[in-house]
Amino acid sequence: MQKESPIREPLILGNKSYHDITVDVAKPVLAKANKMWWIVFGISLVLFVWWILSVGYTIGTGIGVWGLNKTVGWAWDITNFVWWVGIGHAGTLISAVLLLFRQKWRLSINRSAEAMTIFAVVQAAMFPLIHMGRPWLAYFVFPIPNTFGSLWVNFNSPLLWDVFAISTYFSVSFVFWYVGLIPDFAMIRDKVNEKYWPMRKKVYSILSFGWSGRAKDWQRFEEVSLVLAGLATPLVFSVHSIVSFDFATSVIPGWHTTIFPPYFVAGAVFSGFAMVQTLLLVMRKVVGLEAYITIKHVEYMNIVIMLTGNLVGIAYLTELFMAWYSGVEFEQYAFLNRATGPYWWAYWSMMTCNVISPQLMWFKKLRTNIVFTFILALFVNIGMWFERFVIIVTSIHRDYLPSSWSMFSPTFVDIGIFVGSIGFFFVLFLLYSRTFPVIAQAELKTIVKSSSEQYKK
Amino acid sequence: MSKKVIYGIFDDEEVLLDSNKEVRSEDISIKEVYTPFPVHGLDHALGLERTRLAIAAFIYGAIGCALAIWMTYYIMILDWPQNIGGKPSFAYYLNMPAFVPIIFEMTVLFAAHLMVITYLFKSKLFPGQESSSPDPRTTDDKFLMEIESDDDKKISDLLKKTGATEINVKDIA
Numbered sequence: 247m248q249k250e251s252p253i254r255e256p257l258i259l260g261n262k263s264y265h266d267i268t269v270d271v272a273k274p275v276l277a278k279a280n281k282m283w284w285i286v287f288g289i290s291l292v293l294f295v296w297w298i299l300s301v302g303y304t305i306g307t308g309i310g311v312w313g314l315n316k317t318v319g320w321a322w323d324i325t326n327f328v329w330w331v332g333i334g335h336a337g338t339l340i341s342a343v344l345l346l347f348r349q350k351w352r353l354s355i356n357r358s359a360e361a362m363t364i365f366a367v368v369q370a371a372m373f374p375l376i377h378m379g380r381p382w383l384a385y386f387v388f389p390i391p392n393t394f395g396s397l398w399v400n401f402n403s404p405l406l407w408d409v410f411a412i413s414t415y416f417s418v419s420f421v422f423w424y425v426g427l428i429p430d431f432a433m434i435r436d437k438v439n440e441k442y443w444p445m446r447k448k449v450y451s452i453l454s455f456g457w458s459g460r461a462k463d464w465q466r467f468e469e470v471s472l473v474l475a476g477l478a479t480p481l482v483f484s485v486h487s488i489v490s491f492d493f494a495t496s497v498i499p500g501w502h503t504t505i506f507p508p509y510f511v512a513g514a515v516f517s518g519f520a521m522v523q524t525l526l527l528v529m530r531k532v533v534g535l536e537a538y539i540t541i542k543h544v545e546y547m548n549i550v551i552m553l554t555g556n557l558v559g560i561a562y563l564t565e566l567f568m569a570w571y572s573g574v575e576f577e578q579y580a581f582l583n584r585a586t587g588p589y590w591w592a593y594w595s596m597m598t599c600n601v602i603s604p605q606l607m608w609f610k611k612l613r614t615n616i617v618f619t620f621i622l623a624l625f626v627n628i629g630m631w632f633e634r635f636v637i638i639v640t641s642i643h644r645d646y647l648p649s650s651w652s653m654f655s656p657t658f659v660d661i662g663i664f665v666g667s668i669g670f671f672f673v674l675f676l677l678y679s680r681t682f683p684v685i686a687q688a689e690l691k692t693i694v695k696s697s698s699e700q701y702k703k
Numbered sequence: 704m705s706k707k708v709i710y711g712i713f714d715d716e717e718v719l720l721d722s723n724k725e726v727r728s729e730d731i732s733i734k735e736v737y738t739p740f741p742v743h744g745l746d747h748a749l750g751l752e753r754t755r756l757a758i759a760a761f762i763y764g765a766i767g768c769a770l771a772i773w774m775t776y777y778i779m780i781l782d783w784p785q786n787i788g789g790k791p792s793f794a795y796y797l798n799m800p801a802f803v804p805i806i807f808e809m810t811v812l813f814a815a816h817l818m819v820i821t822y823l824f825k826s827k828l829f830p831g832q833e834s835s836s837p838d839p840r841t842t843d844d845k846f847l848m849e850i851e852s853d854d855d856k857k858i859s860d861l862l863k864k865t866g867a868t869e870i871n872v873k874d875i876a
Contacts, residue, residue, distance in 0.1 A: 418815045421819050451833070451834075456827070461736040461746060470819060
């Protein structure tokens with residue numbers, strides 16, 4: 247049996263037996279939703295409807311309904327795309343990287359973090375799709391034999407690498423999530439009383455793929471989880487590196503930087519953990535999981551936020567240094583314009599939210615405070631959105647020819663698609679939290695004897 | 704004498720592991736063990752062979768990698784070489800660095816998906832499949848050992864002695 251040092255703080259509070267864990271995880275699925283859930287769900291649904299209308303208008307009329315112009319050809323759409331993809335990274339980091347490092351605290355949060363990943367990547371993928379203008383031709387991005395005189399895709403282009411990276415990332419994350427879900431769906435299947443809920447029983451039977459927990463199945467399950475973690479770890483780093491290549495391989499001052507891949511990956515993990523905090527701090531309260539998602543978990547995540555926030559801060563400073571040291575006046579102007587030009591407020595919002603505010607996490611009192619963590623996580627989310635906005639819009643709004651300098655202002659359609667995507671995301675996440683086992687209960691039971699409060703006494 | 708199936712139910716995984724060893728040392732073959740979570744050392748205690756899924760994943764990855772190399776070579780060099788942005792497609796080794804991301808993604812894509820499909824296939828997991836567990840409590844907090852034997856008395860006593868909290872015996876029709 248695994249033993250753990252008594253100095254380590256417990257990851258499961260209270261005297262939880264295996265059966266208690268089953269009951270606690272099955273409760274939100276089997277019980278009725280409370281009023282709070284319906285209110286939040288209603289608001290999200292309204293935003294989702296706004297998203298549908300805005301996207302419908304965009305596709306029906308064309309992307310001219312956005313605020314783009316000849317100079318600023320990429321703005322909120324790509325900002326939102328990168329923001330959502332970045333948010334997705336925390337889920338894979340928690341489930342894959344922390345599995346390889348044998349971090350037990352991942353077990354209470356990995357399921358929801360992975361769900362967040364999948365829903366965030368769904369939002370992200372929508373933006374390039376609607377930016378195409380004619381999304382029914384989206385299959386053009388795949389190298390499929392065709393009747394257009396063998397018109398192939400261009401494998402030299404980072405935009406095509408993105409297609410491969412995002413689709414691989416989405417599908418592998420989904421499979422990783424589902425492999426872990428099978429035993430937990432089986433638990434819910436066996437908890438549902440067939441007499442009262444025949445339909446529910448049937449649905450969970452189908453979802454659980456007939457899982458019965460044989461010794462050989464568990465052996466394979468563990469092997470598959472480990473190998474998937476090993477595959478997902480380089481995958482997650484590759485995805486945001488490739489997203490950063492969309493910018494870094496161009497010759498636009500402000501984008502043409504070799505530090506972009508690590509800088510983007512750190513930023514992605516930073517924003518992703520902030521989103522995990524935002525979601526889980528609310529969820530642990532609403533579905534009563536305080537015994538599993540403890541202050542210790544919150545603190546661990548805050549430390550990751552602090553670390554990656556500082557990495558991002560170093561990247562910002564490195565960019566400024568390189569702009570000066572390169573001696574390239576266009577590069578120097580791009581950064582001067584970011585900090586002091588017409589978008590100075592975006593730049594300084596980014597700096598405040600991403601570099602200065604995480605420094606407060608050095609204080610143990612603050613990083614173990616729920617309310618403070620929640621507010622800070624919102625700050626980080628906002629700051630990381632501004633980071634992408636700053637990188638994208640301020641780099642292109644003043645190009646080499648001052649006569650074509652311009653500004654970007656979003657239309658209500660831009661705003662609708664962005665705010666609507668948040669609504670869409672929450673619709674998916676709220677539905678998930680009512681129908682899925684939100685904690686990987688089968689795996690969590692393996693650490694009861696090493697890391698729960700009762701065995702540490 | 705009719706053949707019987709004996710279900711020994713345990714409350715604790717450590718007791719189950721000890722009992723497994725005891726039962727196997729008596730030369731009784733265990734048909735199956737059902738547990739609510741992965742119990743470390745259970746595959747050893749049952750004498751299960753190592754799974755070869757990781758090896759399969761490596762082979763699938765190699766296939767994906769080879770396919771990606773062939774695809775980029777065929778599309779970019781062989782079928783329709785083009786000079787895109789001053790980067791002519793004369794020879795594969797000159798353009799290959801730009802294809803590394805694609806080759807990597809395809810390797811991961813093939814390794815991950817085909818391994819999971821193999822796993823689901825080997826463990827007979829698919830939508831519509833019924834659970835084969837004799838007791839639904841095995842997904843909650845009970846550990847179940849299944850033994851087929853003619854002499855159910857002897858097995859029951861042994862299981863009870865090694866810590867089973869509940870014994871159920873069924874005739875095999």
